[in-house]
Amino acid sequence: MGCARDIVEHVGVPRFYFSDFPLGHSAGKPHDENSQMRTLQGALSLLETAIQPRTTVESDQVWSEDTSWKNDFLNIGHLSAKEINALREDYKKQREAAAMLKNAAAD
Numbered sequence: 001m002g003c004a005r006d007i008v009e010h011v012g013v014p015r016f017y018f019s020d021f022p023l024g025h026s027a028g029k030p031h032d033e034n035s036q037m038r039t040l041q042g043a044l045s046l047l048e049t050a051i052q053p054r055t056t057v058e059s060d061q062v063w064s065e066d067t068s069w070k071n072d073f074l075n076i077g078h079l080s081a082k083e084i085n086a087l088r089e090d091y092k093k094q095r096e097a098a099a100m101l102k103n104a105a106a107d
Helices: 005-011 033-049 081-106
Strands: 015-018 055-058
Touching (some): 005 015, 033 055
């Protein structure tokens, strides 16, 4: 399952269930169990029905009727300096939390 069709197909995976969603959302829409179940069912169906390598099936789900998200999603050029700094701080906190979890697991 994935969202970066050009990259995944270039790598040449045996089967690929493509969702035209923002990166990071290949399992379906966040907090939308129906979308996630449909994505999983589509991917499992692909495993059952693919008859040749490098088979790609595209999900019929739509992220939004307004396709402007494709230009705006994680486009740093559309963010203010304040928004960029907030994202950096959030990322830093996430990395620190992950490091703490990793260190705790190693102990």
